[in-house]
Amino acid sequence: MGAELNQKLFSAADNLRSKMDASEYKNYLLGLIFYKYLSDKLLVQVVELADESLDTYATQEKQTELYQELLNDEDTKDDLIATLVDTLGYDIEPAYLFNVLADQAKQNIFQLNDLSNAFIQLSSKYKLFSGLFDDVDLQSKKLGSDDQQRNVTITEVLKKLDDVNVVGYEGDVIGDAYEYLIGQFASEAGKKAGEFYTPHMISDMMAQLVAIGQEDKKWFSVFDPTMGSGSLMLNVRHYLNHPEKVKYHGQELNTTTFNLAKMNLILHGVDNEDMNVRNADTLNRDWPTDEPYTFDSVVMNPPYSAKWSADKGFLDDSRFNRYGKLAPKSKADFAFVLHGYYHLKETGTMAIVLPHGILFRGAAEGTIRQKLLEDGSIYAVIGMPSNLFFGTSIPTTVIVLKKNRTDRDVLFIDASNEFVKGKNQNKLTEENIDKVIETYNKRENVDKYAHLATFEEIKENDYNLNIPRYVDTFEEEEPVDMKAVGTEMKEIQEKKQVLQKRLLEDISSLQYSEEDADWIQGALEVFGYDK
Known part of the structure; x- marks a missing residue:
């Protein structure tokens, strides 16, 4: 149907x-x-x-x-x-x-x-x-x-x-059909689509991550400060026991996309009083500033390495003033992280998808990352396959953040090789996502897939979170059988000699004119035969 x-x-x-x-x-x-x-x-x-x-x-x-x-x-x-x-x-x-x-x-x-x-x-x-x-x-x-x-x-x-x-x-059929259409248009629109659509399976995985441990809440709030079509927010309710009691808060800069998100929410049966959405620049001015301004979950797929003003006045902004530095003008990635994290409840969970550079770049970004790690804010780092998103082939990482943790360890999951190759985009299967969620829940080491790093390990790595430093996915190649290689080389040499002899005989037997004599002589010399 x-x-x-x-x-x-x-x-x-x-x-x-x-x-x-x-x-x-x-x-x-x-x-x-x-x-x-x-x-x-x-x-x-x-x-x-x-x-x-x-x-x-x-x-x-x-x-x-x-x-x-x-x-x-x-x-x-x-x-x-x-x-x-x-x-x-x-x-x-x-x-x-x-x-x-x-x-x-x-x-x-x-x-x-x-x-x-x-x-x-x-x-x-x-x-x-x-x-x-x-x-x-x-x-x-x-x-x-x-x-x-x-x-x-x-x-x-x-x-x-x-x-x-x-x-x-019954249910969400028309809303889901709308989601399907948005995905189809995103696929056809290519690069222009990244601003309004997060592929369904990635959205699904992030929704599961932020719902874990909060499934039974009678009222649940979700916030997406870069909401696009709203699909990330809407997916969260599928993993809650009271999906009809969710409050949606979102902001989007692009007016066309903002309108699309409003339509999407309405078509999914979200009542007007349960949505609080705004068409504005998320980084330029904080919102929401009135109650409620913290939420049970924050989900984000912001524009990657976007430019922003990085005005010094933001050092007094309550979203950024605890971290000593501002995200650089040319890369707003950490500004989006800190904005979302500021609006997270003390008991909540945040998931944000960003390019890998955020894990290891230095200067101001290194300072912010170190402070987040010292506070125990970063809970998990999940490496995703490349070419999952419309308009960019780069591999991405999903970072999970929490507040008020007693520990400062970080779970690293390398899921970069777990995908199905598609015609235009790679795709995640349910099995791929289930493996991530199961590993995330167990929070244990898995050979060549996951590692639970202590704060001391991270400190020894100078607060660099590049996943290969913690998860070794190197597969040793089988030792080369030199005897077999030698035998194969000998057989090739023998075949070569037979072929050369046959070619030499063929060239020698050719009838040729005086003007071709030099060419024939050159060909014979190639095979080591000198008349």
Whole structure:
């Protein structure tokens, strides 16, 4: 069922694929799917509020007629709208319902301006949707050179999407389908995708890591200061015993990506009061500063070695002032680490994925790393395979941090060789992840895979956390059988002599003209024969 839905939704992009890059057409398709979900969900809610049966009102045409009737009745109109806003957080006029617009598309009387007005009305009336449809640019020349061509393009997409039932599923099917689409677009968009998507299996592993030991919490909070599409945050709930009681806090700099994350959270059934998200620069100014500002888990996949201001004023910032130095201007990696760590509860767990340089680079980064190690903040360092992420082939490391530890040891896991080779990206299997989680939980040495290093060991290594210093994965080659090599060389020499003799005989027997005499003589001399 899920796979069929995924395929139907993805095929709806066919009319856009030839016109623009995946990083652009994703905005149209994901925006339209989201709007259809809101519209279809509203119709189902109307039937329930009218105390009618979905068996009786099985088609959207009948549901829309019921909605219009109730709105035409002055006695029920205001109450209905108020109840819809109270239960769903929004209302949509019948003329702007997705199925109504799609019906017009099927009759070839659809007007692009109606869809534009539908977006404007929803986003201007309700703060939750403010700016959410800004990237569905219905006037873009890429949709067509004029209004008529643009109308035709969107008409075809509406027709295809209208045939997909996006609300008739139990659980997270539509949310998961949305995740699937985001992953497909990330794959097609290549380098541009790294900013908005963490591949599912890596996200899954990090979610498990931060949930360990906190599974039974009645209320759980997760924070992602570089949230992208929100998938890292959303994955955490799959490993909690009360997944419906999770509060999501996130920040994202890119406005398009921020809107995508909001849609993703809503489609996964996250209520407005359970999400606290913000479109802003995470490093430039601390957020959140009001309660709650510390969280049970922090998950992060920040932009690697990004530039930031590193202004000296940040030395007074409570996120960074305990570490003596600031992350360098050209590499903000440790600024992201310290920001996330500052917002971690005393009992919480943080997982962040970054390039390996953070483990061993010196200067200011070395100073910060030493302080974190002296405080016992770094709990585990996990080396991941290369080419896992869209847009970069570099190997990465997942660093796990905790607070208030009694010990300062660090578990090193080298999982860099545990993957399945893919066409474009390498992939982690469930078995690969299970092995990491099992090793992480046992916190014991595993030959050529894991090592629990004492603080003294780390100190002796000058606080360098480069994984090969602690996990020796070197495989000794089998000793060479010199006798066998000698025999093989002798056989090759004998074959060579036979071939040379045969070639010499062939060349000697050739009939040749006077002008080729020098060439023939040279060839004979190569084989050691001098006339």
